[in-house]
Amino acid sequence: AQSVTQPDIHITVSEGASLELRCNYSYGATPYLFWYVQSPGQGLQLLLKYFSGDTLVQGIKGFEAEFKRSQSSFNLRKPSVHWSDAAEYFCAVGALFGNEKLTFGTGTRLTIIP
């Protein structure tokens, strides 16, 4: 069965500091990986996705993620966070065909301090 682990429930960083959110997955085939962001009272917005090819993927809002098959990881990074990045971040894994239902991690809540 597929699963996603986000080991950090809550992370606090200073504005302007770098950020890395961890994600580990378990999947029986080639994974299709996503990072979503959810602001309070909002739906999920896609930040980036990994389908195949280059293991470093760029997303919106200055985010990037690196797929490491050997570590079953897909960590999200941003070189310099902004106060508006405060939100909850979800890593997810899905299939490429048929029912492409997403299996989500439990999320990491990001707090930004001045």
Add this chain to the structure above:
Amino acid sequence: GAGVSQSPSNKVTEKGKDVELRCDPISGHTALYWYRQSLGQGLEFLIYFQGNSAPDKSGLPSDRFSAERTGGSVSTLTIQRTQQEDSAVYLCASTLSHEQFFGPGTRLTVL
């Protein structure tokens, strides 16, 4: 263009009542998903519709939950005889090119 819309945005109901939640997907998206987001369970898949194929209901937690999709577009999730544990945010997503676009959700509170 218009995104996925869901209604109502909030629903408060009494235990034992039935509720209907509506999802309007993005026009032209053939696949539609329902998910539930709750404090205890996180985000979990409920049901999947693809075109005219039979839906994949494998994520529905009990037979009190059902969903339909009319004309390959609008979908309705129905919960019968609601229980307090049904309180959650119900999210709908439609898909294009392997990317799921989520609606804002319906927050259901069962008293």
